[in-house]
Amino acid sequence: MILPILLYKNKILRNKNKNIKIKSNLNNIINNMFDTMYYYKGIGLSAPQIGKNINLFIISINNKKLIFINSKIKSYSKKKIISNEGCLSIPNIYVNIKRKKLINVEYYDNKWKKHKKIFNNYLSIIFQHEYDHIRGKLIIDYLKKN
Numbered sequence: 830m831i832l833p834i835l836l837y838k839n840k841i842l843r844n845k846n847k848n849i850k851i852k853s854n855l856n857n858i859i860n861n862m863f864d865t866m867y868y869y870k871g872i873g874l875s876a877p878q879i880g881k882n883i884n885l886f887i888i889s890i891n892n893k894k895l896i897f898i899n900s901k902i903k904s905y906s907k908k909k910i911i912s913n914e915g916c917l918s919i920p921n922i923y924v925n926i927k928r929k930k931l932i933n934v935e936y937y938d939n940k941w942k943k944h945k946k947i948f949n950n951y952l953s954i955i956f957q958h959e960y961d962h963i964r965g966k967l968i969i970d971y972l973k974k975n
């Protein structure tokens with residue numbers, strides 16, 4: 830089911846997002862998020878963008894569906910990388926953002942298997958964008974700093 834995506838002025842995007850209780854059934858919401866993300870031609874979508882203040886986001890990379898639950902960035906490289914990013918919640922705006930090149934992350938997948946991974950470059954950038962959503966942060970917030 831395709832859901833409406835909240836736009837940047839909506840305060841729900843700025844709320845705190847709670848970790849999800851282990852073993853919760855998220856199949857419905859995850860399926861709807863993928864339907865919504867593909868419909869709007871996004872490469873990532875976070876739960877707050879569809880009005881759910883929980884620590885969940887999805888990414889599509891190389892036709893692979895990646896699901897991230899209760900994500901946490903544990904550490905990251907000093908080295909940075911500049912990316913030009915858009916966001917489904919902020920149509921037609923693109924912002925250059927300095928991201929960490931490499932991140933060390935922990936998360937659960939949709940089968941509640943825990944992963945500890947190192948991501949770099951493209952996946953690292955998208956992960957950081959979605960992780961920002963979980964922390965109530967949007968790409969326009971970087972305009973002041975950069």
Ligand SMILES: [Zn+2]
Nearest residue numbers: 915916917918
């Ligand atoms: Zn976004």
